[in-house]
């Protein structure tokens with residue numbers, strides 16, 4: 339206990355009496371923090387943009403066409419499979435999901451969106467937070483994600499126009515926005531939801547597809563009676579229903595095109611930035627320790643224990659790192675206020691917390707060598723170098 | 725008759741370098757009593773610093789005994805030696821004496837802090853000691869804001885504040901001009917006598933010997949001569965005696 343006080347006394351005195359130098363290092367740490375937090379936020383933001391819809395599904399399993407390798411776009415199921423899935427014991431409900439990309443043109447700038455078909459009240463259709471569900475059949479009604487509203491000034495009750503290329507022609511369709519859902523980005527795009535029959539009519543499609551009026555769902559979202567039985571239910575589904583494969587949400591997300599690669603890239607950037615941080619901090623404290631050899635020799639010669647000297651170095655590194663991460667966090671917050679919603683930055687994710695924890699570690703990690711070095715300095719140095 | 729604060733018996737320290745062995749200290753015995761101020765002189769390489777390092781429990785001897793306040797250094801583990809340095813020994817080094825980020829007062833008080841004895845009385849005593857050494861108006865100066873002589877005096881205060889049995893000073897005047905050097909060593913001698921410490925000062929400057937009670941002269945690791953009478957010491961200090 340006494341050692342901690344002594345060590346803290348030395349550490350704090352030194353930092354205060356060399357404010358300039360330590361502030362400079364803290365600022366370097368702050369900049370690294372800024373960078374790492376932005377990378378983390380970008381990673382979270384991009385991940386959200388890509389997976390939000392799937393991650394928030396009220397379902398545990400996703401049914402794909404057999405041999406589609408869990409790729410949503412590669413999978414196209416027969417309509418009767420929905421019924422077959424619902425009949426399997428242990429399935430509470432199942433809803434088809436139809437995916438496509440199109441754009442809203444009734445805006446000053448066209449807005450690219452994901453247009454998803456889903457059945458109101460079934461898994462695959464998110465919970466309405468404002469307004470109401472669309473009616474079934476071929477109703478020209480849509481529910482939008484809040485993200486659409488944030489990027490345009492579309493409100494509930496507005497009529498929007500979308501453009502889809504069907505065959506060789508650009509076709510335009512009007513839809514009335516009747517409700518709003520939240521957190522449903524898919525494939526980096528804000529989302530609108532329409533009934534399946536409407537989806538089939540207005541989605542972009544090739545000449546060949548135009549001849550059929552039956553919508554084929556890409557996937558089926560399956561809600562289980564007992565969510566903890568996902569693994570065994572997955573096997574059962576594949577056994578009992580022909581021509582399908584089944585995966586949980588995590589596998590589905592990881593197989594969204596580009597998702598894993600993109601997350602890997604972002605994480606690598608984050609890790610490298612942290613490594614650079616460790617090197618910079620390590621370098622600074624190492625140089626500082628080398629300069630301090632005589633005074634550490636004196637400290638030990640007059641009776642300070644290795645414990646006090648080592649602890650003092652640790653405390654100092656922690657103080658400076660915490661200061662830097664604090665300043666960096668503040669800077670990040672201020673910067674984030676100025677960013678438009680179109681840039682996918684999410685600061686409240688667990689990633690930001692992990693990043694902060696890792697950032698707080700870079701000081702002690704980087705300074706480790708210097709701490710060991712400090713502990714090893716012989717008190718004799720006071721006399722010999724003195 | 726005052727007690728023996730420091731005793732050295734048949735001390736040997738040898739270094740092996742590339743197969744050859746050097747006896748840096750070679751069979752030295754002496755005693756220093758409380759209240760006695762002793763100078764350690766001798767040509768370069770004669771073993772003075774090695775001797776001081778052993779007395780300070782910073783270096784383990786090859787053979788022989790060192791007793792400080794009756795305690796045998798050889799019987800102690802490293803933890804005990806650290807404790808001994810902090811409680812029983814006061815140090816001044818040739819240079820880089822002070823902790824650069826502590827003020828004059830904080831440097832002196834640090835010695836009490838180390839010993840868990842920094843109370844109101846300790847603070848008063850440390851300010852008084854600094855005042856005695858002419859540093860009353862330098863209490864809040866950092867080492868970098870003081871002259872070499874002022875720093876050396878702060879170091880002396882630090883070496884005495886915790887009432888150590890033994891005070892060791894390695895070349896305390898090396899960085900001072902002659903006038904300052906005389907002043908510093910004189911005050912040092914006063915304080916050692918007054919407070920009954922056993923003081924050992926390594927010095928190159930024989931003129932400084934005028935303030936000590938005894939001079940130990942080393943050569944090739946051996947104690948070759950001891951000057952004890954006032955007469956001899958005065959002559960050595962004035963350069964009349966050739967050493």
Ligand SMILES: Nc1ncnc2c1ncn2[C@@H]1O[C@H](COP(=O)(O)OP(=O)(O)OP(=O)(O)O)[C@@H](O)[C@H]1O
Nearest residue numbers: 739740741746748767768769770771772773774775
């Ligand atoms: N760590 C060591 N390894 C090998 N030899 C050493 C070591 N330390 C000291 N010596 C040798 O021991 C002898 C005494 O050295 P010491 O430093 O004690 O002399 P000194 O009297 O203090 O000299 P100076 O007046 O130049 O400071 C020298 O020959 C020196 O080379």
Ligand SMILES: [Mg+2]
Nearest residue numbers: 769772773774
């Ligand atoms: Mg020497």
